[in-house]
Amino acid sequence: MRNMRQMEFKMERQGLVNIGDVVDVTEREGFNYSYIIEPAVAMSGCYPNAERIRSRKGIVKNIEHTPRGFIVTAEFDE
Numbered sequence: 001m002r003n004m005r006q007m008e009f010k011m012e013r014q015g016l017v018n019i020g021d022v023v024d025v026t027e028r029e030g031f032n033y034s035y036i037i038e039p040a041v042a043m044s045g046c047y048p049n050a051e052r053i054r055s056r057k058g059i060v061k062n063i064e065h066t067p068r069g070f071i072v073t074a075e076f077d078e
Contacts, residue, residue: 007058008073011041012069025038027053033047060072
């Protein structure tokens with residue numbers, strides 16, 4: 001059985017990705033880990049080592065317009 005995991009990313013402008021798009025993510029390491037949908041269109045929050053994602057490809061499942069910008073939900077096969 002596959003374990004699917006969803007992760008949220010903040011996107012500043014509409015239309016950079018669309019629902020159904022397959023996206024590549026890059027991991028950034030610091031005190032915690034964060035992820036960027038390439039080519040630098042959206043960024044995740046920070047995650048501790050135990051919550052790192054293994055997959056570097058995801059599928060955009062939802063895009064929500066909020067007062068703070070656009071929230072992109074992507075799903076990853078873990």
